[in-house]
Amino acid sequence: MRNGNPQQIRLAQLLGLGPVWRVRDPGGFAAPAEPRSAPRAAASPDPAAPTVADVETLDWDGLEQAVRNCTACGLCRSRTQTVFGVGSRDARWMFVGEAPGAEEDAQGEPFVGQAGRLLDNMLAAAGLGRARDDAPSVREAVYIGNVIKCRPPGNRNPDAEEVARCAPFLLRQIELLRPRILVAMGRFAAQTLLETEGSIGSLRGRAHEFVRGDLRIPVVVTYHPAYLLRTPGDKAKAWEDLCLARRVYSEQSP
Numbered sequence: 001m002r003n004g005n006p007q008q009i010r011l012a013q014l015l016g017l018g019p020v021w022r023v024r025d026p027g028g029f030a031a032p033a034e035p036r037s038a039p040r041a042a043a044s045p046d047p048a049a050p051t052v053a054d055v056e057t058l059d060w061d062g063l064e065q066a067v068r069n070c071t072a073c074g075l076c077r078s079r080t081q082t083v084f085g086v087g088s089r090d091a092r093w094m095f096v097g098e099a100p101g102a103e104e105d106a107q108g109e110p111f112v113g114q115a116g117r118l119l120d121n122m123l124a125a126a127g128l129g130r131a132r133d134d135a136p137s138v139r140e141a142v143y144i145g146n147v148i149k150c151r152p153p154g155n156r157n158p159d160a161e162e163v164a165r166c167a168p169f170l171l172r173q174i175e176l177l178r179p180r181i182l183v184a185m186g187r188f189a190a191q192t193l194l195e196t197e198g199s200i201g202s203l204r205g206r207a208h209e210f211v212r213g214d215l216r217i218p219v220v221v222t223y224h225p226a227y228l229l230r231t232p233g234d235k236a237k238a239w240e241d242l243c244l245a246r247r248v249y250s251e252q253s254p
């Protein structure tokens with residue numbers, strides 16, 4: 001069995017994915033993702049926007065407080081609370097999504113709704129876990145964050161200005177965590193981490209590199225769990241992506 005132990009296979013079967021979740025061949029990736037609509041036009045600049053210079057010296061607690069108090073874009077007006085991130089701050093894996101939804105906004109934690117349950121099942125099938133107690137070891141612990149820390153009204157796509165203003169928080173999270181691998185879930189995460197306009201379909205299937213200062217972190221791109229809920233036929237491709245991520249991680253962290 002190349003890509004999973006019996007427990008992982010059983011979990012994959014419980015996901016209703018059958019054997020397609022276990023058979024992987026490096027390089028066997030195809031099928032572009034369904035592109036989402038383009039970001040909206042940028043709003044007027046706000047001098048209160050967080051910048052890299054503002055956040056680059058903050059530690060975890062300072063960064064979390066800065067996010068909690070942030071009013072740098074209009075999303076602060078409609079949020080219940082900010083959604084900073086979850087998971088072990090010793091984690092070697094970091095998964096990055098797009099923005100909080102209604103349940104995340106209510107609970108203050110990323111990926112707690114239906115998409116979050118799917119993500120947890122996928123992590124478990126891959127032998128990973130978001131909290132220290134869920135992970136077999138620190139090697140398998142996952143930290144989860146979003147590009148955007150406040151819920152866009154009606155779960156609309158964040159616009160370009162909102163992404164630009166919120167991204168420094170994510171970049172600082174990555175600097176503090178220094179994960180061994182990044183998994184970008186969805187177009188906004190992939191485009192933000194890789195500074196590209198590429199589609200999910202063009203970015204999947206190979207490892208990229210996140211570069212910032214002295215950091216060089218491999219990035220694997222996959223679908224957002226919310227997309228997989230709408231398009232369950234692509235769950236097998238997401239499993240391919242997780243298997244690729246495991247291989248990349250194993251190669252650099254034997």
Ligand code: SF4
Nearest residue numbers: 070073076149150166
């Ligand atoms: S989305 Fe980000 S930049 Fe906008 S108010 Fe929330 S924390 Fe600040």
